Amino acid sequence: MSRACKVLNVAEKPSVAKEISKILSNNNVRYSQSCARYNGLHYFAYNANGTHYDMVFTSVLGHLMELEFDSRYKKWRGCSPAELYNAAVSKRVPPDKQDVQRNLEQQARGCQKLVLWLDCDREGENIAFEVIEVCKHVNPRLDVRRARFSALIPRDLHTAMNNLILPNQHDANAVDARQEIDLRIGASFTRFQTLLLQDRFDWSTMDLGDVEKPIISYGPCQFPTLGLVVQRAWEIEAHVSEPFWYIHVSYKAPKEPKACDFTWDRARLFDHPAATMLYEICVENPRATVLKVEGRERKRWPPFPLSTLEMQKKATMYLRMPGERIMKLAEELYQAGFISYPRTETDIFAQGFDLQAMAGEHTQDARWGRHAQAIVDGSMWLRPRGGGHDDKAHPPIHPTKYSAGENDWAQDKKRLYEFIVRSFLAACSKPAIGFETTVRIAMADEGFHTSGLMVQERNWLEVYPFTGWGGNDNLPPLQEGQQFLPADLLLKQGATQPPPRLSERDLIALMESFGIGTDATVADHIQKQLDRGYVHKDSNLTFWPSDLGQALVGAYRRMDLENLWLPDLRGKIEQNITAVARGARTKEAVLQEAVQAFHADFLAAQQKQGLLEAEVALRFRRGLIPPEFPPSLTACVVCDATLQALLAACGPSSRPQAAANGGNAPRPPPAPPGGGRRGCTARGGGRQPPPGPGWQSRRHGAGNVGGNDDDSDDNDNGWPGPSQSTQSARGAQARGRGRGIAATRARGRARGSFAQGLGASQGSGALPRCPMHGLEVLHLTSNTAANPGRCYYKCAHPSEGHACLRFKWVDEWDAEMGNSSAGGRHGNLGRGGGRQAGRGQAGNRGCGHSAAAGRGQENWGAHGNSFASATGHPAGGGGACFKCGVPGHFARDCPNA
16 A cells, blocks of 8 residues: 655645645544644645545745845945845745744655645735745755635635646746835835934824834835825815806695706806896796606616625725725635635636525525525526626635624624625626606706606615615606696705715725725725824724825925825836736846836935925924934935035034924914915925915925925024024024024015014015026025125025025125115116026025025126125135135035045
């Protein structure tokens, strides 16, 4: 007698291993503990295709390995986040899974065959190859096979064991590609956002639980999902309600208890005089004539069989449960053998399914048993329609075993199981039949219509109480040519409404249409928005972005980096990953394409990081001392100088001051759409910002570290600071402190409270204008050794001001204007001189506040003034270093530093 083949069987979860062992062994199974605490061993004998097998069944706990960076890249401050796009990565078994690894190795050494019972989707296929790698490392001679099944029921499992196949490398490669894309992009942007923002703001208004400071995470699926919620919020806030008018007609037949309403064929008019004129014509001739009465049979077809996303969309709406809980409960029902595999794109049953037999298991139920019996008998049976989607892996979600509701089931679990059963029975039923009647009338040449539906056969609606059909039971028995006087003839007013907040069903539908995530991950992406505090869910189960969520998306929008928050690029990546799973593209090509696209956006985001900080500063108070950052995190968006270089140049007194300066004042309510908020003054930051709760008539600049608001003063460190009123109260203190490090541009509109040294407050009309752009200039202050506290004018163009080198000392301008007979200070500055190569930098507003001098700036004037730097030294065409004052080089390259 030949020796039995010893087979190692591996399931994805301990509960699945237990259930499969129980079914395949017909409850004749022996259990023992392994070296892995949660992954026991199940022993039984099995015969398949004439071969006797000694089976040992164990499990893993989801993914056995994790993709991670090499150790030198694991410390957040140990490298620049930009390096993560090219850093080496590898898959390793993490410490908490090493006992699972040892268990697999111990069992694999004594087996001849390895059968993988992982979930039959891409993720399960990837886990299968992780198990293969571990097992074949200790036993290279293992014969590896894959079992494909859709439900934990005897029919499926025995069929799978008798029809083993090879694992699918393409599916595993697709998951590897997605994991690496998500790791590189997610880690780089998460570190970038967190290191930039975490220590600079007071997060006490957020619900962080036991955590003091948030991890401001980024995910390439997470942020497009957030973007959908934020976009809808912007649409709602930007909506301007517009009044309209419509004619309302109703008719009440004799002896009828209720009146029947007619709808105006024009629907509505936004022109009040025109609507009034038409209404008055109807009032003058109110007799209505029935033009047409027509009736026709209508059918309402049953729903398609359930796919994962359809189950989530409908269950969130009908059962009012979040998608994440729906998937958790569905997984429990699957593992207990009550429903088929809950992660599938398929919405069509294959011809081989005996659906009537499945319905027959439910004939004894008091709630839907009669309908199930009618399906079995054939009086209600109609083969389900297909929705056109088939992933070739699993059938639609359907019940596999009857349950009256187990005693230990939670109420939500019972409700979800009932929904799945009713959906299945409805899909196997005949369509509902009704008769629709439409009536059209005319009154003084104005048309009106109404309709009513009478349901004749409910059919599938009998077992599916989640939706209704029919309406307008008050439709009177009118005949063509009949005339009547209306019971009501009114001119009513209405107003346009903004789009509704996104419900979870709406959000899932949008994610599906844009290709964000997969059927298995959509619910997780939505839940992460809530967990991270980027989105809130209200009592109506609709979503609204938090302040942080709006700030993050708004910042990337202002940076013109749509790929970071719009769904288009992620949808393309998902399509490419699907192509890898089909074998149409290689993992390497898709990976390189995606990483390169995001790498370019990451570098752009670094250059414009001041916009991110400025946007967050609109919604959160500054509270903590900013940390030291790697140079790559702190490049100035104007001159590319780094924070380290600026600190070295300015000295320790210029280091950022923290909460001692006070926090930002509460932001005002949103301005109406079309308000005066201007684009950012940073390079490339002139995009019109979106409307939102923080939408104000402000212009946000960007300095070496962060931006500042147009109408509020700044901290000495050049970051967005407190309101004008707060700054005014501490003006003397601010003037006595060390000078700031950042060259942030700002408009000096309301200077009366802090511009000491100018004399009387000057209105906006008193400022000169840039001769190149025609705009009122900025009123700024020098902090150089040669000209401490000396005020000057600088171009305020919202997108080109950083490059416009037109410059003038205020005292020189005052003297020239006082001696000039050409006019007062309201005129333009002259157009003397041409623009110089090189970038000029402006400083903070107001005398006594900090400013970093520009590299080279030309004097304005019609009076022949020479070109000079902000230090007062002649520039000679090349500018002077603001560290040592020597012309011919810039501070970044200073040899004397």
